[in-house]
Amino acid sequence: MKILVIGTGYVGTTTALVFAENGHKVTGLDMDTKKIESLTAGNLHFYETGLEELLRKHLQNEMVQFTTNVEKAIQENDMIYICVGTPQNEDGSANLTYIEQVAKNVGKFMKGYKLVVTKSTVPVGTAEKVTNWIRGSQTSPHEFDVVSNPEFLREGSALYDALNPDRIVVGASTERAFQKMRELFGNVTCSYVETAPKAAELIKYAANAFLALKISYINELARLCDELNINVTEIATGIGLDKRIGTSFLRASLGYGGSCFPKDVNALLDTANQNSVSLSILESAVNVNKTQPFYVLEKMKEMLGGWEGKKVAVLGLSFKAGTDDMRESPSLIIIDYLIKKGVNVSVHDPVATFYTEYVSQHETVEKTVIDADAILICTDWPEYELLDWMSIKEVLRNPMIFDGRNMLNAEKLKRLGFLYQGIGYFY
Ligand SMILES: NC(=O)c1ccc[n+]([C@@H]2O[C@H](COP(=O)([O-])OP(=O)(O)OC[C@H]3O[C@@H](n4cnc5c(N)ncnc54)[C@H](O)[C@@H]3O)[C@@H](O)[C@H]2O)c1
Numbered sequence: 001m002k003i004l005v006i007g008t009g010y011v012g013t014t015t016a017l018v019f020a021e022n023g024h025k026v027t028g029l030d031m032d033t034k035k036i037e038s039l040t041a042g043n044l045h046f047y048e049t050g051l052e053e054l055l056r057k058h059l060q061n062e063m064v065q066f067t068t069n070v071e072k073a074i075q076e077n078d079m080i081y082i083c084v085g086t087p088q089n090e091d092g093s094a095n096l097t098y099i100e101q102v103a104k105n106v107g108k109f110m111k112g113y114k115l116v117v118t119k120s121t122v123p124v125g126t127a128e129k130v131t132n133w134i135r136g137s138q139t140s141p142h143e144f145d146v147v148s149n150p151e152f153l154r155e156g157s158a159l160y161d162a163l164n165p166d167r168i169v170v171g172a173s174t175e176r177a178f179q180k181m182r183e184l185f186g187n188v189t190c191s192y193v194e195t196a197p198k199a200a201e202l203i204k205y206a207a208n209a210f211l212a213l214k215i216s217y218i219n220e221l222a223r224l225c226d227e228l229n230i231n232v233t234e235i236a237t238g239i240g241l242d243k244r245i246g247t248s249f250l251r252a253s254l255g256y257g258g259s260c261f262p263k264d265v266n267a268l269l270d271t272a273n274q275n276s277v278s279l280s281i282l283e284s285a286v287n288v289n290k291t292q293p294f295y296v297l298e299k300m301k302e303m304l305g306g307w308e309g310k311k312v313a314v315l316g317l318s319f320k321a322g323t324d325d326m327r328e329s330p331s332l333i334i335i336d337y338l339i340k341k342g343v344n345v346s347v348h349d350p351v352a353t354f355y356t357e358y359v360s361q362h363e364t365v366e367k368t369v370i371d372a373d374a375i376l377i378c379t380d381w382p383e384y385e386l387l388d389w390m391s392i393k394e395v396l397r398n399p400m401i402f403d404g405r406n407m408l409n410a411e412k413l414k415r416l417g418f419l420y421q422g423i424g425y426f427y
């Protein structure tokens with residue numbers, strides 16, 4: 001099949017390359033010239049394992065090409081995937097400006113039948129809006145179908161997730177659209193869910209919100225564990241082994257961040273609000289998430305005996321390991337707070353970069369931690385586990401570790417003479 005992917009960010013680029021890998025001829029379109037130039041030259045404009053190799057492979061075998069020519073791209077492809085951003089408006093609702101632009105371009109430039117598939121995360125009812133935007137900007141009548149096919153990949157494992165999805169969800173309103181989508185996904189072995197566009201749109205938000213709930217639940221339980229001197233990780237394992245609960249998304253942390261959970265949970269709350277329904281359980285989860293970094297900072301302050309004259313080494317900037325994405329990362333909230341308290345902050349991240357004159361960023365952890373009164377692990381980069389903690393201790397002013405990811409071996413660190421505080425886990 002020939003497929004046009006509009007929006008070549010994290011999702012669009014991954015989607016385009018996975019379609020190419022599955023034997024489809026793909027064009028990636030973006031309005032950002034720099035991204036298109038970079039992709040055309042075989043350079044990925046973000047960090048994601050395995051994707052750049054795939055990009056080069058499919059540029060070479062001409063299965064993928066990139067362009068900024070909207071008119072030509074729309075006319076040459078009958079299947080159009082929308083993968084543009086849907087950021088958050090100030091009131092928490094989803095901003096559909098980019099979706100609207102794309103839909104209107106499709107309407108304006110189409111010369112024959114188009115199957116328009118929305119992969120971006122969009123609120124319930126957007127398929128109907130897209131239909132109206134396309135119809136409203138057509139210069140002559142042409143048939144089209146609008147389908148919702150939400151994406152469930154995670155940053156840091158985008159390629160793996162896109163190649164091995166748990167399920168594919170397709171929301172359509174005509175048999176013709178369902179049939180074309182079945183042809184596209186003909187060889188997949190995972191569960192395949194066919195439903196109405198509105199239901200597909202809600203499935204995406206409901207999934208993200210449920211995962212966010214799990215995280216906030218374990219993070220709130222961690223606070224109780226701190227009081228009771230119980231290790232929250234053992235609680236997570238103990239409950240997670242019940243198949244009805246499951247072990248995933250029960251890792252206590254500084255709170256969930258990233259480009260999806262915070263904005264998608266807010267957008268779902270906005271949808272509920274628009275429909276006069278209360279999703280109070282989700283409101284509570286948001287509240288736990290907002291307070292989690294400050295809960296940890298309070299604990300740090302107590303253990304450090306105040307902030308005055310202190311130096312804190314923050315390890316990890318990105319919102320999770322495996323990505324350079326810092327959108328809504330808890331580390332930003334923490335660093336901002338520490339700077340305001342006059343703390344001397346030094347930071348390290350293997351791939352993400354922080355531009356501000358108020359903190360010093362170093363290439364190595366060893367340099368970052370010199371003379372620090374405390375180390376705070378913000379991101380679960382596996383390399384932090386492998387550090388030579390004995391020599392790190394030598395250069396610290398105070399051997400104190402706050403493990404915001406419960407990722408280090410507390411027992412070993414204690415043996416080395418560290419004071420270790422995890423989330424819901426003091427050792
Ligand atoms: N990042 C993720 O892990 C992830 C996972 C699942 C779903 N999603 C959803 O997928 C969507 C895209 O997310 P992302 O992280 O890839 O965003 P992104 O910001 O990385 O990429 C979006 C791209 O769309 C381009 N764009 C915007 N308007 C355009 C237009 N009119 N024409 C052409 N290009 C245009 C932008 O230039 C940008 O390159 C969002 O709705 C997001 O919620 C994201």
Ligand SMILES: O=c1ccn([C@@H]2O[C@H](COP(=O)(O)OP(=O)(O)O[C@H]3O[C@H](CO)[C@@H](O)[C@H](O)[C@H]3O)[C@@H](O)[C@H]2O)c(=O)[nH]1
Binds near residue numbers: 152153261264
């Ligand atoms: O047990 C856990 C699991 C995750 N997190 C945090 O939760 C956030 C989100 O993590 P993750 O879900 O792994 O990354 P995303 O790339 O944001 O992926 C989520 O958001 C995407 C965009 O909608 C969806 O496609 C994915 O299915 C969904 O997992 C990060 O800050 C993680 O550190 C925890 O604190 N504890």
